[in-house]
Amino acid sequence: MSPSAVHSGLLRLSTRGHGDIVDLTEGVRSVLRTSQVALGVAHVFVTGSTAAVTTMEYEPGGVADLQALLERLIPAKAEYLHNARNHDTNAHAHLRAAVLGPSLSVPVVDGRLILGTWQQVVLADFDDRPRERQVTVQIVG
Amino acid sequence: MSPSAVHSGLLRLSTRGHGDIVDLTEGVRSVLRTSQVALGVAHVFVTGSTAAVTTMEYEPGGVADLQALLERLIPAKAEYLHNARNHDTNAHAHLRAAVLGPSLSVPVVDGRLILGTWQQVVLADFDDRPRERQVTVQIVG
Amino acid sequence: MSPSAVHSGLLRLSTRGHGDIVDLTEGVRSVLRTSQVALGVAHVFVTGSTAAVTTMEYEPGGVADLQALLERLIPAKAEYLHNARNHDTNAHAHLRAAVLGPSLSVPVVDGRLILGTWQQVVLADFDDRPRERQVTVQIVG
Numbered sequence: 001m002s003p004s005a006v007h008s009g010l011l012r013l014s015t016r017g018h019g020d021i022v023d024l025t026e027g028v029r030s031v032l033r034t035s036q037v038a039l040g041v042a043h044v045f046v047t048g049s050t051a052a053v054t055t056m057e058y059e060p061g062g063v064a065d066l067q068a069l070l071e072r073l074i075p076a077k078a079e080y081l082h083n084a085r086n087h088d089t090n091a092h093a094h095l096r097a098a099v100l101g102p103s104l105s106v107p108v109v110d111g112r113l114i115l116g117t118w119q120q121v122v123l124a125d126f127d128d129r130p131r132e133r134q135v136t137v138q139i140v141g
Numbered sequence: 142m143s144p145s146a147v148h149s150g151l152l153r154l155s156t157r158g159h160g161d162i163v164d165l166t167e168g169v170r171s172v173l174r175t176s177q178v179a180l181g182v183a184h185v186f187v188t189g190s191t192a193a194v195t196t197m198e199y200e201p202g203g204v205a206d207l208q209a210l211l212e213r214l215i216p217a218k219a220e221y222l223h224n225a226r227n228h229d230t231n232a233h234a235h236l237r238a239a240v241l242g243p244s245l246s247v248p249v250v251d252g253r254l255i256l257g258t259w260q261q262v263v264l265a266d267f268d269d270r271p272r273e274r275q276v277t278v279q280i281v282g
Numbered sequence: 283m284s285p286s287a288v289h290s291g292l293l294r295l296s297t298r299g300h301g302d303i304v305d306l307t308e309g310v311r312s313v314l315r316t317s318q319v320a321l322g323v324a325h326v327f328v329t330g331s332t333a334a335v336t337t338m339e340y341e342p343g344g345v346a347d348l349q350a351l352l353e354r355l356i357p358a359k360a361e362y363l364h365n366a367r368n369h370d371t372n373a374h375a376h377l378r379a380a381v382l383g384p385s386l387s388v389p390v391v392d393g394r395l396i397l398g399t400w401q402q403v404v405l406a407d408f409d410d411r412p413r414e415r416q417v418t419v420q421i422v423g
Contacts, residue, residue, distance in 0.1 A: 006181045006282050008250055040288045041325050041420050043182050043246050048257040049198040056380040057331040061363035062373065068363075069377050073214060073355060081209075082202035091203065095210050098197040102260075103246040105325050105385040107418040109290055114418050116330040119384075136248040136255050138182050140281055140422055141288050147322045147423050149391055184323050184387050189398040190339040214355060222343035222350075232344065236351050239338040243401075244387045277389040277396050279323050281422055 007035035011135040015051075015125035019067040019096075023058045024121045024135060025113070031137040032108060040108045040141020047134045050093035050127040052100030058120035066124070070096050076128070093126035100124060108141055148176035152276040156192075156266035160208040160237075164199045165262045165276060169247070170254060172278040181249045181282020188275045191234035191268040193241035199261035207265070211237050217269065234267035241265065249282055289317035293417040297333075297407035301349040301378075305340045306403045306417060307395070313419040314390060322390045322423020329416045332375035332409040334382035340402040348406070352378050358410065375408035382406060390423055 009031030013022055028042055044053050056062055080091030104121065107114040115121070125131055150172030154163055169183055185194050197203055221232030245262065248255040256262070266272055291313030295304055310324055326335050338344055362373030386403065389396040397403070407413055 008180055008248070039290055039420075041422060043248065045246065045248050045255065047255055047260065049196060049260040054380045055331060055384050057364075057376055059364070059368070061365070061367035062376050064363045065373055065377055066380055069356060069381075074210060080202070081205045082198075082200070085202035086200070091206055094198055094203050095206055098195050098207055099210075099241065100381065101242060101245065101383060102196050104383065105246055105327065105387055107290070107325065107327050107420045109418070114327065114329055119329065119331040136250065138180075138248045140182060149321055149389070184389065186387065186389050186396065188396055188401065190337060190401040215351060222346045223339075223341070224343070226343040227341070232347055235339055235344050236347055239336050239348055240351075240382065242383060242386065243337050246387055277391065279321075279389045281323060 007037065007139040009034065009137040011137060013123065013133045015131050015133055017125050017127040017129045017131050020125045021063045022123045024123050028121050028137050029113060032113065032139055035139040037108055037139050037141030038111045040139060042106045042108055042113060043138040044104045044121055045136045046102050046123055050090055050097050051123060051125045051133060052097045052102055053104045053123055054100055055119050056122055057118040058122060090128045093128060096126040148178065148280040150175065150278040152278060154264065154274045156272050156274055158266050158268040158270045158272050161266045162204045163264045165264050169262050169278050173249060173254065173280055176280040178249055178280050178282030179252045181280060183247045183249055183254060184279040185245045185262055186277045187243045187264055191231055191238050192264060192266045192274060193238045193243055194245045194264055195241055196260050197263055198259040199263060231269045234269060237267040289319065289421040291316065291419040293419060295405065295415045297413050297415055299407050299409040299411045299413050302407045303345045304405045306405050310403050310419050311395060314395065314421055317421040319390055319421050319423030320393045322421060324388045324390055324395060325420040326386045326403055327418045328384045328405055332372055332379050333405060333407045333415060334379045334384055335386045335405055336382055337401050338404055339400040340404060372410045375410060378408040
């Protein structure tokens with residue numbers, strides 16, 4: 001136990017959109033190293049309503065499976081009121097993002113993220129065009 | 142970097158249930174202002190197993206789309222063991238809440254929630270009747 | 283408001299896999315008691331990419347409903363690239379875990395978890411074999 005503090009880092013990423021999934025793990029680790037926190041929590045948050053963060057094994061098969069799953073459950077081409085009312089085309093992206101969620105909290109012990117060997121922190125960008133994304137990493141410890 | 146502390150706020154809301162989605166953003170901001178925290182994290186949590194929190198663009202089209210999506214994937218009228226065993230009617234609400242999740246963590250930088258312009262913090266109440274809800278906001282910073 | 287600190291606890295669990303859902307609430311409470319934190323947040327995180335944490339009413343009907351829902355939406359027996367590319371059999375477990383997510387943050391007020399009476403913290407293990415799981419509980423307060 002030690003008095004705690006908050007350290008903040010910002011990751012800027014270019015994505016291709018369309019369900020692009022990007023590995024954030026090294027970016028989060030970089031913010032953690034700068035913070036010099038040994039015991040705490042790394043909070044990861046993506047700004048925007050058409051992207052989400054979660055963890056997964058970041059390998060091409062799993063990435064393609066997650067993209068296919070979300071297309072099957074929440075198809076891009078369907079009738080959505082968001083699109084009809086706002087002359088928009090990315091209602092599916094909003095829905096996928098709301099279901100997966102924008103935030104994730106990973107424990108820090110001995111200065112390391114407590115992730116599994118095959119568990120990476122990822123950003124999923126569901127928008128229907130390339131985007132510049134900002135992911136905020138708050139280290140509490 | 143500054144020594145941190147925890148501040149707590151309670152939001153009380155009346156919902157209509159049946160998938161009612163309520164914008165919590167101003168409520169969370171109000172707790173944040175009271176806390177006077179400049180750098181930290183705002184943790185939002187709904188008590189109860191038939192409601193969830195997430196972020197979304199809070200506009201009527203997107204709200205209706207999310208309600209329709211959840212009704213399609215997790216219909217209210219289906220055979221559920223929760224209902225059969227407990228003479229209950231809200232099994233679908235439990236399932237939707239468990240999948241979306243009750244907690245959300247939003248970064249605070251310069252005393253502001255780091256949300257997108259079209260990204261609001263929302264409560265979704267899936268129960269099949271109006272409810273009084275309690276949302277706890279813990280500001281760590 | 284009081285200066286905060288971080289306390290860490292590790293829960294070790296044996297699961298049966300195959301969608302086994304385990305109640306973590308007493309384990310989290312045990313870490314909280316040891317921490318002596320009165321006001322703060324309990325962060326719960328499962329290490330690994332085939333398990334998730336959320337909250338639900340932990341009763342047999344709801345547990346079976348959640349297992350059936352995930353089997354319907356993300357079936358174990360389907361064509362997945364993760365399985366084809368890696369000669370593996372648990373792609374569905376990876377997908378279910380990524381959608382539900384590995385982390386949860388529960389408020390602590392007056393030394394108690396702010397959960398509903400019928401709201402428990404659960405681990406869902408989707409892997410297709412029994413597993414030893416590690417759940418890290420970070421108490422910030």
